[in-house]
Amino acid sequence: MSQLSRREILAVAAAAGGELLIGWRVEARPRAVASPGTSAAFTPNQWIRIGKDGRVTLIVSQVEMGQGTYTSMPMLLAEELEVELRNVHLEPAPPDEKLYGLPGVGPQFTGGSTSVRLFYEPLRRAGATARTMLIAAAAQAWKVDPASCSAQNGTVRHAATARVLTYGALAEKAARIPVPAQVTLKDPKDFKLIGTPAKRLDSPAKVNGTAQFGIDVRVPGMKVAAITLSPVVGGKLSGLEGESKAMGIKGVRQVVRLDDAVAVVADHLGAARQGMSALALRWEDGPNGKVSTADVAKELAAASLSSGVAARNEGDAPAVIAGASNRLESIYEAPFLAHAAMEPLSCTVHVRSDQCEVWAGTQYITQARAKAATACGLPPEKVTFHNQYIGGAFGRRLDSDWVPYAVRVARQVDGPVKVVWTREEDMRHDVYRPSYYDRLAAALDARGQPVAWMHRIVGVSIYARFLPPFYKDGIDADAVDGAQQLPYDIPAIRVEYMRHEQPVLRTGWLRGVGVTHNNFVVEGFIDELASAAKQDPVAYRRALLHKSPRATAVLDLASEASGWGKPLPAGRARGVAVQYSGWDTYLAAVAEASVSDTGEVRVHRVVCAVDCGTVVNPDTVKAQIQGGIMFGISLALWGEVTVEKGRVQQSNFHDYRVLRINEAPSIEVILVSSSEAPGGIGEPGTAVAAPAIGNAIFAATGKRLRKLPLEPQLRTNRRET
């Protein structure tokens, strides 16, 4: 961890939000842990197992939550191993950071748009190593030069003598070959899989109802439980009435009290929920019972008046701005956000005297296991953790705060129990994307060109809690991501971070992470500068991007495909946004939007050009950008979590609105063909939505919105309350 390269730091700086990139035959019910030894004749490294029957298994570190990693990871392996993608079987890796942690980073998590970036070479190398050893085994058997043999479709061939041996037949012999120190990776021009739109391997089980998500786990003898947590962070249960009434409900088996939660255990969740409704719970709120999000906003604003720590400092931006005759200053604000993934939290646990078994979908299996171990008072190795398909996590399941609740309930239950959060409990006990407060200032010269740029970011440091090495010298790599890398050529740039913790809500990663907030701020403000300079937003940006040909290229592609500058139906306008961040992906998006008389925003069309370097599965890249933008539209227009007296006010999809099909724009994705190193793709689309839409709203209405979410500020029929 201590010897990270800059590139690795950037890679993880992006860490964590929703997804990674791209994406076999995946079993409908992925098995929990690797079971070494099952007909394993050949295990050249931790990721590959080849049986005597020729069955190839990839023990995959990363978890599938929609991003397509159960297809992209095997593609990397199959490409070098020379096997057909559909013949690779997948097995979720057990918790073991030494073997299955993120290469070069350490922790065993899936997030931050890191999987393809960090596994691109290691998994190819793993496949190439196995291929080299299988060829060596065949050459030895035939007593020929390995160089005269080739691997093809799960076999080794000796062309000169037309001899063929299958990997299965070679497996035992290959296992006795010393693992080579160096292997040759394929030349990209010889790729058969990488760069092709491979079909997702998890799809078939997901269209016929057989795919097993965490919430679908069923264990013999299992009961199910509903849970209610203290409505205030840090609150305690102070009273419970109605237990006999609850116990009288058919199917209800047990009421479990924890110091900060109550669970009702039953034969099915219908009864459990009914039992919960029969209870009257009283809570001792503690100090957080008095606070609200308005207090947090005030504190952030106050903190923004002091200087922060410089994450980037070129020239003397403060001095230039102080002395400039033409300067602009703006304040941007971003709210707390909930994940609202389709699959509510759930966790199945069986606690026995000397061991504990857990079934749940987690993005961070080692952390989840450690927390389960602490909660049941056993060493981690006594906890078996069966990871599952996740029904959309978007960063929520990088934190495992929910796992110990299920373990604590299970400690009081005889036999296995599945604890299921209702939508309301899920939304009110999320780990929220933090709110931020940003101050910006710029100086323009006589031609309207920026000569100085200052950006102060105030907010929580997630890394300080989650992965301390990435909170260093007062700078949180995520909080400044997408702001620090400002791609515009401005002589003086200062980007500062001011850490400000708040107690109201627990905060963490959400798809798009720090970049989501910064991209809105940076691209909103540059749009303000273009407007102040009375210049076209695309032309203005383009002139400042001359040092970044990849950024220029995506801007040109998106603006051209969108018909930038061409007439639109009355009321519609276009807005543009460019993005570059620690994900090492270049994005430009043009959104077409209109605002109705009552202030409803409609996003009609989005064109997004993407340069994410080498592409593994282009169809998945497109799907991630499409879906990422849809996710970003919900957040941009409506996403906001508020707290009154310590209680989250939102509870379900009626008051935490998300995009529906009748509101969804068409999204065109243009992929740049590139041989650069792979960049992240799960999250960039989410982050680029708000700035493109915000700038389109400005173009349509003349209103510059510097606060998220956008639509409430435009609604004209909202005054009555």
Add this chain to the structure above:
Amino acid sequence: MGRNRGSSHPAPSSINITIGTPSRASDDEGSSSADASASVAQPGVGFRPVRDGPGSCIAAAAMVSLRVNGKLHELDVSPDTPLLWALRDVLGMTGTKFGCGVALCGACTVHLDGLPRRACVLPVSAAVGHSITTIEGIGETDAGKRVQKAWLDLEVVQCGYCQSGQIMAAAALLQKVPAPTDQDIDRGMSGNICRCGTYQRIREAIKRAAKAASSPATGGER
């Protein structure tokens, strides 16, 4: 106040207002095909809990008898148990998903006599005597089979959690409106949330599935 009454469900009135939330579907009123019936044209309406179903008077002690995907099951649950939990927790048919519990998201969509219903708010008593179809059985129907194939052809799925409900809603739509317009799709599908944002591909896949029925030469297999 420091007091909270157990798990907190929104009041029923707010549920009815927001069911399906086709907030802009009204923009499209008046232009839809005449044959779009209530359950398709107004996604919310068809999904209210049925409170007076034929089985609602069953005595609490009696077994509840449900026909699911053609097969009869006897369940020992109280008649007001939502069908969702009878399917998932009692019958072990976990393809039908829990998303919101209050008919806002469509993840639990099943068919009752071919019409889409939200199993999370449908008491089992209301399903007695009706034919229930779930994602596990929809592939046995012509429309369902075409929808599943189109879903795979166009790679609709991401996390996949909502897709059971999406497929059930799409199959019901096609049974009602064999060649749906964009507006029909908006109305038939706006009650089904997908947080991965697969909407664009869902729309394309429904059109593809519709076309598959109308290509006689291939018998609907293309």
